[in-house]
Amino acid sequence: MDSSPALNAGMFEALPSQTKTYVLDTNVLLHDPTALSGFSEHHVVIPMTVLEELDHIKDRHDKTVSREARIAIQLIDKVVDAATPQEIQAGVELPGSTLEGRLGTLAIYPDQLISDDSQVPYLDATQDQANDNRIINVAIRLQAENPDSFVCLVTKDINMRIKAKGSGLMHVEDYRRDRVLDDIDLLARGYQRIEGDFWSTVSEVDTVREGEQTLHRVPRAALPEAYPNLFVHDDNAFFAFVVRLDASHIYLRCDSRDNLMKRRFWGLSPRNLEQAMAMSLLGDDSVDMTVMTGPAGSGKTLLALAYGLHAILEEGRFGKLIVARSTPPIAEDIGFLPGTEEEKMAPWLAAFDDNLEILHGADESCIGSIDYVKERANIQFKSLNFMRGRSFNNAYIIIDEAQGLTQFQLKSVISRVGEGSRIVVLGNLAQIDNKYISPLTSGLTYLVEKSKSYQHAGIMHIGGIVRSRLAAFAEEQL
Known part of the structure; x- marks a missing residue:
């Protein structure tokens, strides 16, 4: 069967080759209702199935999820409120999506109009099948219509990513905007251990008096990854606390392990x-x-x-x-x-x-x-x-x-x-x-x-x- 005439009428304009198209799954908007603002100057597509799922979820008893669904719907409405149906399907500019150059755009894709096409490997999108298939089909359709453009499905569902790749979609990603690390082992711990003697690595040090405390001022190069309220200790007796930092120096307050171990809260000791x-x-x-x-x-x-x-x-x-x-x-x-x-x-x-x-x-x-x-x-x-x-x-x-x-x-x-x-x-x-x-x-x-x-x-x-x-x-x- 040929695809629906409604989708052949040019409702989706050809995208510039340098523009990337991101098709968002429902779980992305539930995970971060403000996700629309995270795709810079690119083209964001929300399938109609996603809106239907958000509409269903917003009335759930689960207040956390339903609240995020409502927030996502409200943010989408702010973008498309004044646009015509044709503009919504082609792409409405996302306000403030980039500081320079062209703005990103948001489009709603009526995936219910997609029908079987022997040249495009659609997944079964009947009512008996998961909504995931209908969302994947949108990305597959856009990839077929724009073979020279970057079309990517963004979902937090691992199995959905596997299904999409297995169906021939070239680009599938997890939502990464909220990812601040590539390796969890790099997560800040609040303390840093220096091998050997710390003072032997310091080129210069000054002593300053601030109120009732004495601070040692050392170059930032001595602790390049330091941040406020960081504990620093070495293999010897050195133990210090980062009180503050400025553009070129770190201010340390020296302490001792014995002093810390003497603390008591409500009869509890460390x-x-x-x-x-x-x-x-x-x-x-x-x-x-x-x-x-x-x-x-x-x-x-x-x-x-x-x-x-x-x-x-x-x-x-x-x-x-x-x-x-x-x-x-x-x-x-x-x-x-x-x-x-x-x-x-x-x-x-x-x-x-x-x-x-x-x-x-x-x-x-x-x-x-x-x-x-x-x-x-x-x-x-x-x-x-x-x-x-x-x-x-x-x-x-x-x-x-x-x-x-x-x-x-x-x-x-x-x-x-x-x-x-x-x-x-x-x-x-x-x-x-x-x-x-x-x-x-x-x-x-x-x-x-x-x-x-x-x-x-x-x-x-x-x-x-x-x-x-x-x-x-x-x-x-x-």
Whole structure:
């Protein structure tokens, strides 16, 4: 059969050979609703099937996904609102998509009009088949019509990428705009170990006095990859903290391992150097956000909770402790559980009760102590879905299991932090249960890399597993 006459009428103009065409899958817009702005001067095509899927998803009970679907639809509408049907099918300019040269364009492709063509290897797009096939067929069609142009399907679905390549599509890619690293081993850890003697590598050093602290000023060449709030130590006794940087120098505050290991929060002391460095960041008044990564059992949640209790009950720094956690099925499940929001959250936040038991396990009445602390510290358990749209002032906020969040979701949570508040973001990149997120594309990875240069953010990777020797074996070998 020949293809539909409706598609042969020239509704899609031939593209300049230097223009790249990107066909977006639905999961790309759900992963990053602002993805349209990430293709510079190129041509972005959204198949009608994608709009139909977004329309279906926007009414789901899953508030996170439905919200992102609505945002994506609204952004598309802003672009095409004033355009005619012919302009929408040919391509509408994307505002601000490039600073110089031609603008990128957005087109809606009516893939429901594609019919069988013996010369084009379409996949079966009947109702019984997946919508994925219809989206792939759009890219195959555009490739056949523009053999000299770059036509690429962008999807986060691995199997869909395999199907597209197997169907003859030359270019298929994962969505990479949110990827800030090519190798997860390069992720910032918050500390740097220098082999040998650090001072032997420094060409010059000055001592400056700032307030009550003495700083050593060294050339940036001595630590070319340094960033604020970085810990630096060598094989000898040298141990320092990067206070700040300028165009040509790094300002270090010298410290010692022994001094760090003496820290105590709510009766908790560090069990290794990484925990000690994390406790130092948590207790630093200039650090508004601390991001801690590491394997299960490394003590991330315990440290964050211990400092929160210490800061609220012993120092009076904050008025409440807010605990939230990323739980992918929560948006659909929480509404069917009985009780208040805190009671609904209890099954997913049992880990915090476990940590409270560790902190108060030696008390005469452990349960009584935990209930007393929850009330005195004003501990509130929140769903991430209900945190958006609010502002939290004078609060200490812990976001646990953040590895399953996208950069867009993390941004929407962190932007809720108000005056006099501090936030701690925790996650283990080895335990991601979102099928469209990998360690390289996780919002947690994005947050670490983007915030490491921010003067009021601290990064720490805690590698040692202190839960038990069995937990260490499971993390490393299973």
